[in-house]
Amino acid sequence: MIFxxxxxxxxxxxxxxxxxxxxxxxxxxxxxxxxxxxTSEAARWARLRDRxxxxxxxxxxxxxxxxxxxxxxxxCLPGARRAVVDAVCADPRAVTVEESTRGRDLLLTVITGNxxxxxxxxxxxxxxxxxxxxxxxxxxxxxxxxxxxxxLDALSPAEEAAFQAVARRETAAVPMTPPRDAWPLIExxxxxxxxxxxxxxxxxxxxxxxxxxxxxxLLASELLSFRCELASEVSSWTVSSTWTAHxxxxxxxxxxxxxxxxxxxxxxISTTGDANLAMTFWTRSPHDMLRIERTLGEQLPWxxxxxxxxxxxxxxxxxxxxxxxxxxxxxxxxxxxxxAY
Numbered sequence: 001m002i003f004x005x006x007x008x009x010x011x012x013x014x015x016x017x018x019x020x021x022x023x024x025x026x027x028x029x030x031x032x033x034x035x036x037x038x039t040s041e042a043a044r045w046a047r048l049r050d051r052x053x054x055x056x057x058x059x060x061x062x063x064x065x066x067x068x069x070x071x072x073x074x075x076c077l078p079g080a081r082r083a084v085v086d087a088v089c090a091d092p093r094a095v096t097v098e099e100s101t102r103g104r105d106l107l108l109t110v111i112t113g114n115x116x117x118x119x120x121x122x123x124x125x126x127x128x129x130x131x132x133x134x135x136x137x138x139x140x141x142x143x144x145x146x147x148x149x150x151x152l153d154a155l156s157p158a159e160e161a162a163f164q165a166v167a168r169r170e171t172a173a174v175p176m177t178p179p180r181d182a183w184p185l186i187e188x189x190x191x192x193x194x195x196x197x198x199x200x201x202x203x204x205x206x207x208x209x210x211x212x213x214x215x216x217x218l219l220a221s222e223l224l225s226f227r228c229e230l231a232s233e234v235s236s237w238t239v240s241s242t243w244t245a246h247x248x249x250x251x252x253x254x255x256x257x258x259x260x261x262x263x264x265x266x267x268x269i270s271t272t273g274d275a276n277l278a279m280t281f282w283t284r285s286p287h288d289m290l291r292i293e294r295t296l297g298e299q300l301p302w303x304x305x306x307x308x309x310x311x312x313x314x315x316x317x318x319x320x321x322x323x324x325x326x327x328x329x330x331x332x333x334x335x336x337x338x339x340a341y
Contacts, residue, residue, distance in 0.1 A: 007053065008234055011036070013154035015044055016054055016230055020151055021163035023056045023193055023226035024170065033162045045194075052327030054230040056193035058186060059095075059148075059318050060111060060337060061225045067111050067337045068118045069140040071242075071271065071278055072126070074106040080131025081105050087129055089316045092336035093121050097316040098240070102309035104136075107242060111337040115139075138271040138278065144256045145268040147318065148227045150282065152235060153263070170219075178221040179214040183339050186224065190319055190334035193226040224338070229317060231326040237282035240266070240311040241289055244275035245296075246304040252277075258300055264292065275306040286310060 011034075018030055027038035027045075034041065048054040060067050072094075076084045081099070088094045088108060096109035112118040122137045155163070179185075184204040188195055195203070197212040204211065218224065232238050247255045252270070259268050259279065267280035281292055289308065296303055315322055321331040 007051065008048075010154070012044060012048060013152055014159070015041060016048070016228060017152040017154040017160070018163045019045075019054075019056065019228040020148075021160060022167035022170070023228045025163065025166050029166050030163075033159055033166075048230075049328075052231060052323070052329065053234050054228060055320060055328045056226055056228050057191070057318055057320060057332070058189040058193050058224045058226055058338070059335065061222045064111070064140070064143045064146075066223070067113060068115050069143060069269070070110045070118055070122070071138045071140070071269075072108040072110050072122055073100075073104040073136040073138075074108060074126070075133040075135070076105040077131050077133050084129060084131040085315055087131075088126075089321060090333065091121075091125075092319070092333050093117070094316070095318050095335045095337075097314070098242075098311040099313040099315070100242070100309050100311050102307065104309070107309075107311065111335055113337050113339075138273055138275075140269040140271055140278075142270040143268075144270070145260060145265060147229065147266060148225055150266045151263075175222045176217050176220040178223055179217045182214065182218055185211070185214060185218055186338045187334045189224065189226075190338065191332045193228075227318065229320065229328075231322075231328070232282065232314075233325055233327075235282075236284055237264070239283045239286055239288070240314065241281050241283070241308055242311060243279045243281065243308040244271075244306040245277045245279070246275055246306060247277055247302065251302045255300055255303060262292075262295070264288070277303075280311075 014034055015030065018033065027042045031038045031041050085097060088097050093110055093112055094108045095111050098107045100107045110118060110121060112121060122135060126132060126135055185200055188200050188203045197215045198208060200215060201208040201211040232240065256268065259265055264281040264283050265279060266282045269278050270276055271278050283289060296305065313324065314326060319333050319335050321329045323329055
């Protein structure tokens with residue numbers, strides 16, 4: 001049984017689930033699967049987006065192998081948290097900013113073009129930021145699961161499979177090299193991942209025919225992935241928590257496979273350090289954390305939990321600035337790592 005927020009109905013949730021699977025699906029295709037019509041689905045999406053309840057953005061493609069990703073814990077000086085939050089939210093290298101409990105003030109997800117750029121950010125720029133007391137950095141060595149994989153439970157298996165078929169069909173069989181000077185297109189897609197070639201031509205001032213060809217090459221390059229995000233309050237999964245754990249190398253693969261079966265899992269990465277696994281779970285209440293801890297202990301007895309903490313507020317998620325309730329404000333700081341493409 002899925003909880004329905006007062007501002008949503010079941011049709012909204014079904015569309016959102018479909019867009020999580022195939023973010024750029026044409027409205028005619030979405031309507032065919034959902035048994036509605038394209039005009040209704042386009043209007044439904046416009047309403048959700050205008051209210052800040054859902055949005056689609058572009059982010060580094062695949063498993064993030066072309067970029068360097070790190071989790072950075074930040075401790076702030078007394079009274080300085082707000083100023084530090086504003087500063088890191090404005091920085092395109094800190095793609096997600098979470099205000100946390102338990103031993104840290106902020107948890108940043110940082111994505112840079114390479115390790116040298118990450119080093120410059122955490123050792124030079126972040127430590128010199130007024131109000132920052134200290135930081136601890138955990139570099140990701142592998143990304144096993146990220147926000148693009150998380151799903152609502154609103155579609156039937158057959159409907160989800162139909163959306164997956166469309167998503168596969170829109171993936172090029174042979175990857176292409178991206179066009180030159182792709183950044184204006186990438187920047188626009190980070191702001192609206194459903195932008196058409198005509199939308200991008202208007203936004204960038206480029207020739208429509210040229211933009212159409214460039215967009216096709218960019219989408220076929222596999223440098224970008226698209227993600228349908230939604231305000232956590234409307235999903236009923238309102239509590240975000242980050243966990244760290246240690247697992248021996250011999251148990252690593254089976255651990256990741258087991259974690260991937262948990263519907264609450266939002267993110268899972270391998271990191272440097274003794275706590276070599278980091279996970280984010282979305283749950284319906286803080287009480288669910290005890291259930292997850294019990295499940296991990298029963299099903300993965302070799303996993304050694306090191307820490308868990310609730311993320312109280314997320315002022316920025318994958319470049320998008322959010323209000324205190326987690327809704328999109330409409331303001332976007334495109335991740336600078338995308339410019340490296």
